[in-house]
Structures are given as structure tokens and as C-alpha cells.
Amino acid sequence: MKILVPIKQVPDTATQVKIGADPKGIDTTGITWIVSPYDEYAVEEALRIKEKRGQGEVVAVTLGSERAKEALRSCLAMGADRALHLSDPAWENADTLTVARALAAVIKQEAPQLVLFGRQAIDDDMGAMPAQVAELLGWPCASWIMEETISDDGKSVRAGRQVEGALDIFNIPLPCVLSAQKGLNEPRYPTLKGIMGAKKKEIKDVKAADLGLAADGAQLLVVALEALPPRPPGRVIPGEPAEAVKELVRSLREDAKAI
Amino acid sequence: MKIELTDEQQxxxxxxxxxxxKEVKPIAAQLDAEARFPHETVKRMGELGLMGIAVPETYGGSGADTVAYVLALEEIAKVCASHAVIMSVNNSLYCDPVLKYGTEEQRKKFLAPFASGQQIGCFALTEPQAGSDATNQHTLAVGDGDGYVLNGRKVFVTNGREASAALVFGQTDPAKAHHGISAFLVEKGTPGFLVPKVEDKLGIRASDTxxxxxxxCRVPAAxxxxxxxxxxxxxxxxLDGGRIGIAAQALGIAAGALELSLAYAKERKSFGVPIAQHQMVQWMLADMATAIDAAxxxxxxxxxxxxxxxxxxxDASMAKLFASEMAMKVTTDAIQVHGGYGYIKEYQVERYFRSVRERNDGRA
Amino acid sequence: MVGAFWCIVEDDRAGRPKKVTGEVLGEATRLARQLGGQVEAVWLTDKASEEGLKQLAEWGAARVWLLEDPALGPYRGEVWTPPLAELAAKYGVQAIFGAVTARQRELLARLAARLGVGLSADSVSFSVQDGKLVATRPVYAGKLLSKVTWSKPPWLATLRPNVFKPEDPKAGATPQVERPSVAIPQGTMTLAERKEEVSTGLPELTEADIVVSGGRGMKGPENFVILEELAKVIGAAVGASRAAVDAGWRPHRFQIGQTGRTISPKLYLGFGISGAIQHLAGMRTSKIIVAVNKDPEAPIFKIADYGIVGDLFEVVPLLAQEFKRLLEK
Incomplete structure (x- = not known):
């Protein structure tokens, strides 16, 4: 079974992101870049499917700058078999839909049985990519999955998607798109052997023309990034616990009207 | 000149x-308090390939290099000196010589399971009367048919209790002084190989000495x-390779103490501002950071x-000497930055202080 | 002429629209006042109800497009998207708004791809600039805000629950219900089973008006019971920090923060939570933040409206008692 895992390189979760000189983007100096955490669940799940079935191929894909190759190498070190790097001036300033179109095109070429995404990239937090790619391919999709089992014949998957208050278990014919929610698995660390072996694996460069795509204008335009409005200064309520609690409840009721 | 780590090293x-x-930091203080060997995490370090980093894959290792080894060791030592010592002894003092001097047979039996971390090795050189003076070996290894019979004592053997094999040094020809010393790979459980004592230590308490x-004790000639x-x-x-390891541990311990100090100095306030804004503290932190980077x-x-x-x-000797003394100073200063809290276990920095005392022995 | 503002109905799967739909209709109504256009609800369901339709009218829907079909029973993007896209194109709508819910965050994304337009997911405010709609949405887990606009209509957006206000209900409003004739595909995926989460008897985390949350300071899973007791008194949901979830004390669905849920309750009370940047990202849009921590330097105090420096094991039971006394009055 061939499984394709689109991933994205994002700033580490502990990063204090700052607005850049161009206020439409962030200041990238000093940032530690990582594979978006949800994407790691997707890579892990793909590797587990391959290991469980005893055969198959896991292909990691990303669209991004030269630096994004690091993220692909991390996936190769975890155990992905090869990687595709989509990089082209046509995709500079790409919005979600442009990226979705590029991914859908590369998926058509690769023709995997399963596409596994992370539920969202933790930079723009749009969370739209899995569903958009599925739509462009005309495939079924289940987002935020917490469990999955591929049928023995490899023709369908039983996947549990997290919804409010429940887990909806769907039977879905392959090919399909799934997106991983935290809790699906615990991603492995790459091993040193995996890291040393990653450089022997292929990272293929893919241009827009290779996919028969031309530049398309972004549909969603970023006007500017803004810092959060500061919260009004708070106060620490002094005193013995019993008194402090009384005063807190009074304030919540009378001043804040929060209860 | 170019100082740039490869992608793999990074x-x-x-x-x-x-x-x-994620795995070591949360348990480090408790392991130290209980002087408990971290079997579970050491096993996982083996699975990741951290126990035989520079050993080729053919012999169960990771096929990386010494630079990768010191980078990894620094990171581990930053959170737990005990894990770092266990890792360093297995890598530098056990796997390295077996790879370099072992026969193909020996590498299969005494290297592959150790480089892959399934088993742990140790290095038994020091004797009670001699310190680390390797020329002064009282342990005798007398040739006897197709083997040798060992008699003697070794002390301060890191990983000694947990190891399943030891690299042991003994005199095969006392007349030749240090030219009469030979090395043996001795398996635990060999009759006559006893481990009468495990030391209770000031620091690095989760590693067994x-x-x-x-x-x-009869050891086959093979x-x-x-x-x-x-x-x-x-x-x-x-020991040359080992010094690089010891230096990297000292580096990691110091770097970890600096991280704690920086975090503390940014949070702790005096005279209404974080102490990190006081010039005295800034100088101290800058000196610490500079010394760490030099090491x-x-x-x-x-x-x-x-x-x-x-x-x-x-170069290894200089690195070890400088890093050991640097770590002494940096961990002392780290306590200073923490003020009275530096003395309190909850603030962790005292563990770093205790961890470097051992590193300061000998300039061999 | 400005096209309609469509609001997709989120229901409880039993014929009743959820409160968040009132919020979405409310915001659409305010925007339509500035931009022109009519606010309409679009309800895809296998089971509508008269009361539900009436509720939508009271919330301000001038018209309700009702697509009622057994195939729409469980939400499936491949089934819901085509008819919705077909109608949106046919009627030249100006905007399509949904809520940030499991179904709609996926539905609106698919719809945007099918229509070839932009989507502002997880929007927290809107403004009108030069006759164009501008949405504000948190990025980097809420560490920054991004202002976005669309290159062409329909403007698609999902709105974060608990952030927007419903309009005052128009009592007695009757809905104008349209049942358009449109093909609904049968779909290829099938719902095999619904595993309901064991009910805590407490509200859902992202929908709750009040959230109490515990962190590493809770010291163990058994201690969350004191938070649950407090939560019962004030009708709150119980959440947790990543530290508590990663320690295995609470299931992941209760995690608040960058790799968990983002919440905006009216009142957030954090106990034994230091306030790591990842956690703050998930709750800093709460209206009122209360923090209880024994460490006066805990970063959470920097964004808290009210703080108590003290032992949560002392404070929580006292708080439960005090709230009980207040609410019994």
C-alpha cells in the first residue's frame, strides 16, 4: 500500500513569534523549525500501517522553501521511504487553496491508496488542507481521526473521527484522505541509524510545470499580522485562603459579572 | 576554517x-535521590542508537561519528549527568576499544550487543592503591593453558553492577612493568568474578560505581x-577518547546549570526587577556562557x-581539563545566581553542582 | 445588489439548532446591516423540527433553506458539499458562514475548494473596510492575529464559538422555509458506529461558558475530582494543561492549548497551571481569567484578571463552597 503524507515545517511550539518587517509575515530569525506536531502523528500512523501490512511505501511531501527540506529529512529519518519537495516561484505567497491544488495534483500523479494529513499545521492554524485536497480529488475524507484500521483486502479503512461528545466510526473506501488528531498514536523518535540512512533516500524536487500547474492568484489575502491586544492588568487577591476566596467570588459576581 | 555541523549531526x-x-528530564531528580539505575531509559537510548554512536552499523552501532557523539552527550548531560556517564562509558571506554582492537569474533560477541544497547559494558582499570595510574597494575593475569587466571581488585568501575561484560586490565608479565599489561573481555557470571560493593556517591547517583x-577467575585466551x-x-x-566524553559531560552539566540560572534570573525579582537585569548577575551569566562555549x-x-x-x-586532554574546571566554576556560579534557593533540592541546580565534583579528578 | 449571507446550521442531530448558530446568525446580521444583503440559514439535516425552524427565524434568519434528506444524517463532506456548492453558485450568495465545529470546519473547507474561493477558518472578529469584509483570525495558536480578506465572493468563514453574540431574539418571528430541489449524492463512506464519550454530566469544553482547568499542580489524576465537584456547582467544563494530559491524568480531548482545544469561555479558572506559552495560546481569549497557583512567579498571573497565590487543594473546596452559597441565594 502506498501512503502519501503531506507535512509542513513550522516554528517550534515554544517559539515567541514576532511580526516581521513585512507585517504580512513573521520574523523568522532565531526560530527553531520543526515538523508540525500533528503531521508527526500522520507519519507515525503511515509507518505503522506499512509495518503492520509488511509491505508498502510511505512518501512524505511538502510545499515550501529550501529550508523545508529539513522537515522532509526528519520524516525520512523516522522511516518514510522517499520524499517530494514542491518548490517553485509560482507558489510563493500561496494561500491554502493554491497549496491544496498543488498537493492534489501531485497526489494524482503518485496515485497513493491513502493520504494521511495532520489535522492542521500549527502556524496558520487553518486546518482546511485535508478537506480541500479531498474535495479537489473527489475523495471521501475523515478529519481528526483518533483510530484507524485498514481492511485486510486493503480496499477500505475503518476510521474513528472525533466529534463533539463522540467518536464517529466510519467505513471509508480507499483511496481516501484522513487527518490525524493527537491521541492517534505516539510518534517514534527517529533513530540514529534512521538519521544516517536518510541522506541515502531520495528527495525529489517537483516544479509547478511538472504538475501542469501555472500560478493562480491567492483567494484569501493576508492584510497584516497583528499583536494581541494586551489584557487589562489583573490583581492578585491577598489574604488567607478563606478570605481571598470570598473576595474572588464577590469580584466575579459584582465587578466582572462573570457568574 | 569552517565550523558547521552536518545535517545528520544537527x-x-x-x-x-x-x-x-521529554524522557529523561522528568525523572532525573528522583533517580538521583533514590540512586536508582534508569534501566528503562537506558534501554530506549540503546534502541535509538545512542549507546554505540560511532560504531559502524555492521557491529550494531549507528554509523555516526565522534562529533555526533559529543553533541548527543552534551544534550543528555544537560538534563541528567547519570544518563550521560552511563552512555559515555559504554561508547568511549568500552565499545571504542573493542571496535579498534577486537578480532572479528570479538566484535560479534563483545561489541554488537553493546553498541546496540541490548547490553552494557564497563571499563575496569583503576586499582585501590594506584588511583588511575595505569602503569601500576597489581591485578595478575597468569597464563594457564588456553586461558588466563585473574586475581586482583578494581575500583570505581562505572556501570560495574549493570554491565554484562567488563574490559579488564591485568599484568601478564609483571617484569615488563606497563609493557606487561594485557586487556581482557570478561563476562559477568564468570566464576571468580565478584562484585562485592556498589558505592554510595555524592553525585551522578543513578549511575552505579x-x-x-x-x-x-579463569578467562579464555580468545x-x-x-x-x-x-x-x-x-x-x-x-582514555584519550574517554576524555572527550568526560569533557562533553562536563560541558552538558554546565550548559544545563546555565539554562536553569537564566530561567531563574529572568523570573526572580529583587528591587522590583528580575535579577537578570542587575549588572552583577548579567556579568556572571555572560562569563558562564562564554566559558561554556570555549569548552x-x-x-x-x-x-x-x-x-x-x-x-x-x-586536544582531548586540554578539552577535558578546561571543561572540568569550567563546569566546577559554572555550577558554583549557578548556585550563586540562585541565592539561597541554590541550596534547595527543588531548584535542581545543586544536583548539577554535585555532578561535577567527580569530573574534577586527575589531569592524566 | 448584495447577495445573501448564508449561515450553516449546527444542530444537535435531533432537530434543534445549537446556540453557536445563534452566534453566527447574530454576527451575519450585524455585517449585513453594514454591507447590505439578507441573512439566511441553511440547514442540512435528516431531521428538522418546527421549533428548530422557528428558533432560526427568531435568531434573525429571514429565510431558511432546508435540505432534509436521510443521506444527510451523519455529516459526510462528500455528501454535504455538492448540493451546498450548487445552491451557493445558483443564488450568487455574498458570504457563507459556519461555526468551528467538527462538521463545519471540514464542510466549509471542502466548500471553499469546490467554489474556488478563500476561507477564513476560526475567525474571531470581522470588520468592514472600503465595502469589503476583513476577518481576524488567531494564528500561531493565538500568539498573533491575522487579518485576512477575500479576492472574490462568496466570502467563506468559520466563526469560533462563544466569541460572537446572538442578536436579541425576534419573538414570534416565523421562518420562510425554502426546500430547494437539488441532487444529494449518496456518498461512499458509511457511519458504522457512534461511540458516545462517557458523559461527565458537564458541558462540552469548547461550548462551555465556564471552564475550570487543572495542570501539573494537580499532582495526580485522582485529584481532578475536586475540580469536577467545583465544575458541577457552577456548570463548568473541566479542562487540563498539556502537562497533565501528557502525564496521562486526563484524556487528550480535555487538553487546552496549542496541540489541544482553543477555548473562549466567559470565565476560565486555572488551578496549578503555570501558564506555558502553549497553554496560554489556547485560553487567552477567555473573557475573565482566574489563576490559582502556589508560585507567585507563574506566568499565568501575567494574563489573569484575578489571582490567588496559594495551595489549590485548600482553595478549590473553599471556592466550591462559596459559589454554592452564592448560587443558592
């Missing part, structure tokens, strides 16, 4: 940092590492020379 560093932060006694009389050379070569560069140079197959003994 990834190994990131992996070690990630593993250390044991005493060995050999009483009429377990002799290198030729008869080569023991001293093997020990010196292992790092010495260590990287020694490691790079070793990887390049060039002489590195002097």
Missing part, C-alpha cells in the same frame, strides 16, 4: 535534546583484547580530529 543533536527533555574482585602486553596502549587509547569549541575540535583519523590526545 538531527542527532535535536533528537538527543528532544529525548532528554562498583568494585570488582577477581579470585582465580577473550584477550589485542596482543599480550598491549593492554597499556589499549587503555591509553580508550564546546575545544571539545568539537578534539572530536573532529578523532573523526579525521588525526592525533587528538593532547
Amino acid at each position: 538531527m542527532i543533536q535535536a533528537l538527543a535534546r528532544d529525548f532528554a527533555e 562498583a568494585e570488582f574482585v577477581f579470585e582465580e 577473550n584477550r583484547l589485542g596482543a599480550e602486553g598491549m593492554g597499556f596502549k589499549i587503555a591509553m587509547s580508550a 564546546r569549541l575545544l571539545i568539537w575540535r578534539a572530536a573532529a580530529l578523532k573523526d579525521g583519523g588525526r592525533p587528538f590526545g593532547l
Whole structure:
């Protein structure tokens, strides 16, 4: 079974992101870049499917700058078999839909049985990519999955998607798109052997023309990034616990009207 | 001149940092308090390939290099000196000499399971009356048919209780002084190989330091590492590599103490501002950071020379000497930055202080 | 002429629209006042109800497009998207708004791809600039805000629950219900089973007006019971920090923060939570933040409206008692 895992390189979760000189983007100096955490669940799940079935191929894909190759190498070190790097001036300033179109095109070429995404990239937090790619391919999709089992014949998957208050278990014919929610698995660390072996694996460069795509204008335009409005200064309520609690409840009721 | 880590080295560093932060840091203080050997995490370090980093894959290792080894070791030592010591002894003092001097048979039996971390090795050189003076070996290894009979005592053996094999040094020809020393790979459970004592230590308490006694312990000739009389050379070569490891541990301990100090100085307030804004504290932190980086560069140079197959003994000695003294000073200053809290276990920095006392022994 | 503002109905799967739909209709109504256009609800369901339709009218829907079909029973993007896209194109709508819920965050994304337009997911405010709609949405887990606009209509957006206000209900409003004739595909995926989460008897985390949350300071899973007791008194949901979830004390669905849920309750009370940047990202849009921590330097105090420096094991039971006394009055 061939499984394709689109991933994205994002700033580490502990990063204090700052607005850049161009206020439409962030200041990238000093940032530690990582594979978006949800994407790691997707890579892990793909590797587990391959290991469980005893055969198959896991292909990691990303669209991004030269630096994004690091993220692909991390996936190769975890155990992905090869990687595709989509990089082209046509995709500079790409919005979600442009990226979705590029991914859908590369998926058509690769023709995997399963596409596994992370539920969202933790930079723009749009969370739209899995569903958009599925739509462009005309495939079924289940987002935020917490469990999955591929049928023995490899023709369908039983996947549990997290919804409010429940887990909806769907039977879905392959090919399909799934997106991983935290809790699906615990991603492995790459091993040193995996890291040393990653450089022997292929990272293929893919241009827009290779996919028969031309530049398309972004549909969603970023006007500017803004810092959060500061919260009004708070106060620490002094005193013995019993008194402090009384005063807190009074304030919540009378001043804040929060209860 | 170019100081740039390869992609692989950076990834190994990131992996070690990630593993250390998530898996080791949360348990480090408690392991130290209980002086408990971390079997579970050491096993996982083996699975990741951290126990035989520079050993080729054919012999169960990771096929990386010494630079990758010191990068990983620093990250582990940053959160727990005990894990770092366990890792460093297995890598530098056990696997390295077995790889370098072992026969193909010996590498299969005494290297592959150790480089892959399924088993742990140790290095038994020091004797009670001699300190680390390798020329002064009282342990006797007397040839007897197709083997040797060992008699003697070894002390301060790191990993001694947990190891399943030891690299042991003994005199096969006392008349030749240090040219009469030979090295042996001795399996635990060999009759006459006793571990009578495990030390209770000031620091690095989760790693076990044991005493060995050999009483009429019979070792097959096939377990002799290198030729008869080569023991001293093997020990010196292992210790050269070992110094890089010790230096990297000291570096990691100091870097960890600095991280704690920085975090504390940014949070702790006096006179209405975080103490990090006081010039005295700033100078102290700047000195700590500079000394740490200087040690790092010495260590990287020694490691790079070793990887390049060039002489590195002097560089390793300098790196070890500087890093050990630097770590003493940095951890002392770290306590100072923490003020009274530096003395309190909850603030962790005292563990770093205790961890470096051992590193300051000897300038061999 | 400005096209309609469509609001997709989120229901409880039993014929009743959820409160968040009132919020979405409310915001659409305010925007339509500035931009022109009519606010309409679009309800895809296998089971509508008269009361539900009436509720939508009271919330301000001038018209309700009702697509009622057994195939729409469980939400499936491949089934819901085509008819919705077909109608949106046919009627030249100006905007399509949904809520940030499991169904709609996926539905609106698919719809945007099918229509070839932009989507502002997880929007927290809107403004009108030069006759164009501008949405504000948190990025980097809420560490920054991004202002976005669309290159062409329909403007698609999902709105974060608990952030927007419903309009005052128009009592007695009757809905104008349209049942358009449109093909609904049968779909290829099938719902095999619904595993309901064991009910805590407490509200859902992202929908709750009040959230109490515990962190590493809770010291163990068994201690969350004191938070649950407090939560019962004030009708709150119980959440947790990543530290508590990663330690295995609470299931992941209760995690608040960058790799968990983002919440905006009216009142957030954090106990034994230091306030790591990842956690703050998930709750800093709460209206009132209360923090209880024994460490006066805990970063959470920097964004808290009210703080108590003290032992949560002392404070929580006292708080439960005090709230009980207040609410019994």
C-alpha cells in the first residue's frame, strides 16, 4: 500500500513569534523549525500501517522553501521511504487553496491508496488542507481521526473521527484522505541509524510545470499580522485562603459579572 | 576554517535534546535521590542508537561519528549527568576499544550487543592503591593453558553492577612493568568474578560505581583484547577518547546549570526587577556562557580530529581539563545566581553542582 | 445588489439548532446591516423540527433553506458539499458562514475548494473596510492575529464559538422555509458506529461558558475530582494543561492549548497551571481569567484578571463552597 503524507515545517511550539518587517509575515530569525506536531502523528500512523501490512511505501511531501527540506529529512529519518519537495516561484505567497491544488495534483500523479494529513499545521492554524485536497480529488475524507484500521483486502479503512461528545466510526473506501488528531498514536523518535540512512533516500524536487500547474492568484489575502491586544492588568487577591476566596467570588459576581 | 555541523549531526543533536527533555528530564531528580539505575531509559537510548554512536552499523552501532557523539552527550548531560556517564562509558571506554582492537569474533560477541544497547559494558582499570595510574597494575593475569587466571581488585568501575561484560586490565608479565599489561573481555557470571560493593556517591547517583574482585577467575585466551602486553596502549587509547566524553559531560552539566540560572534570573525579582537585569548577575551569566562555549569549541575540535583519523590526545586532554574546571566554576556560579534557593533540592541546580565534583579528578 | 449571507446550521442531530448558530446568525446580521444583503440559514439535516425552524427565524434568519434528506444524517463532506456548492453558485450568495465545529470546519473547507474561493477558518472578529469584509483570525495558536480578506465572493468563514453574540431574539418571528430541489449524492463512506464519550454530566469544553482547568499542580489524576465537584456547582467544563494530559491524568480531548482545544469561555479558572506559552495560546481569549497557583512567579498571573497565590487543594473546596452559597441565594 502506498501512503502519501503531506507535512509542513513550522516554528517550534515554544517559539515567541514576532511580526516581521513585512507585517504580512513573521520574523523568522532565531526560530527553531520543526515538523508540525500533528503531521508527526500522520507519519507515525503511515509507518505503522506499512509495518503492520509488511509491505508498502510511505512518501512524505511538502510545499515550501529550501529550508523545508529539513522537515522532509526528519520524516525520512523516522522511516518514510522517499520524499517530494514542491518548490517553485509560482507558489510563493500561496494561500491554502493554491497549496491544496498543488498537493492534489501531485497526489494524482503518485496515485497513493491513502493520504494521511495532520489535522492542521500549527502556524496558520487553518486546518482546511485535508478537506480541500479531498474535495479537489473527489475523495471521501475523515478529519481528526483518533483510530484507524485498514481492511485486510486493503480496499477500505475503518476510521474513528472525533466529534463533539463522540467518536464517529466510519467505513471509508480507499483511496481516501484522513487527518490525524493527537491521541492517534505516539510518534517514534527517529533513530540514529534512521538519521544516517536518510541522506541515502531520495528527495525529489517537483516544479509547478511538472504538475501542469501555472500560478493562480491567492483567494484569501493576508492584510497584516497583528499583536494581541494586551489584557487589562489583573490583581492578585491577598489574604488567607478563606478570605481571598470570598473576595474572588464577590469580584466575579459584582465587578466582572462573570457568574 | 569552517565550523558547521552536518545535517545528520544537527538531527542527532535535536533528537538527543528532544529525548532528554521529554524522557529523561522528568525523572532525573528522583533517580538521583533514590540512586536508582534508569534501566528503562537506558534501554530506549540503546534502541535509538545512542549507546554505540560511532560504531559502524555492521557491529550494531549507528554509523555516526565522534562529533555526533559529543553533541548527543552534551544534550543528555544537560538534563541528567547519570544518563550521560552511563552512555559515555559504554561508547568511549568500552565499545571504542573493542571496535579498534577486537578480532572479528570479538566484535560479534563483545561489541554488537553493546553498541546496540541490548547490553552494557564497563571499563575496569583503576586499582585501590594506584588511583588511575595505569602503569601500576597489581591485578595478575597468569597464563594457564588456553586461558588466563585473574586475581586482583578494581575500583570505581562505572556501570560495574549493570554491565554484562567488563574490559579488564591485568599484568601478564609483571617484569615488563606497563609493557606487561594485557586487556581482557570478561563476562559477568564468570566464576571468580565478584562484585562485592556498589558505592554510595555524592553525585551522578543513578549511575552505579562498583568494585570488582577477581579470585582465580579463569578467562579464555580468545577473550584477550589485542596482543599480550598491549593492554597499556589499549587503555591509553580508550582514555584519550574517554576524555572527550568526560569533557562533553562536563560541558552538558554546565550548559544545563546555565539554562536553569537564566530561567531563574529572568523570573526572580529583587528591587522590583528580575535579577537578570542587575549588572552583577548579567556579568556572571555572560562569563558562564562564554566559558561554556570555549569548552564546546575545544571539545568539537578534539572530536573532529578523532573523526579525521588525526592525533587528538593532547586536544582531548586540554578539552577535558578546561571543561572540568569550567563546569566546577559554572555550577558554583549557578548556585550563586540562585541565592539561597541554590541550596534547595527543588531548584535542581545543586544536583548539577554535585555532578561535577567527580569530573574534577586527575589531569592524566 | 448584495447577495445573501448564508449561515450553516449546527444542530444537535435531533432537530434543534445549537446556540453557536445563534452566534453566527447574530454576527451575519450585524455585517449585513453594514454591507447590505439578507441573512439566511441553511440547514442540512435528516431531521428538522418546527421549533428548530422557528428558533432560526427568531435568531434573525429571514429565510431558511432546508435540505432534509436521510443521506444527510451523519455529516459526510462528500455528501454535504455538492448540493451546498450548487445552491451557493445558483443564488450568487455574498458570504457563507459556519461555526468551528467538527462538521463545519471540514464542510466549509471542502466548500471553499469546490467554489474556488478563500476561507477564513476560526475567525474571531470581522470588520468592514472600503465595502469589503476583513476577518481576524488567531494564528500561531493565538500568539498573533491575522487579518485576512477575500479576492472574490462568496466570502467563506468559520466563526469560533462563544466569541460572537446572538442578536436579541425576534419573538414570534416565523421562518420562510425554502426546500430547494437539488441532487444529494449518496456518498461512499458509511457511519458504522457512534461511540458516545462517557458523559461527565458537564458541558462540552469548547461550548462551555465556564471552564475550570487543572495542570501539573494537580499532582495526580485522582485529584481532578475536586475540580469536577467545583465544575458541577457552577456548570463548568473541566479542562487540563498539556502537562497533565501528557502525564496521562486526563484524556487528550480535555487538553487546552496549542496541540489541544482553543477555548473562549466567559470565565476560565486555572488551578496549578503555570501558564506555558502553549497553554496560554489556547485560553487567552477567555473573557475573565482566574489563576490559582502556589508560585507567585507563574506566568499565568501575567494574563489573569484575578489571582490567588496559594495551595489549590485548600482553595478549590473553599471556592466550591462559596459559589454554592452564592448560587443558592
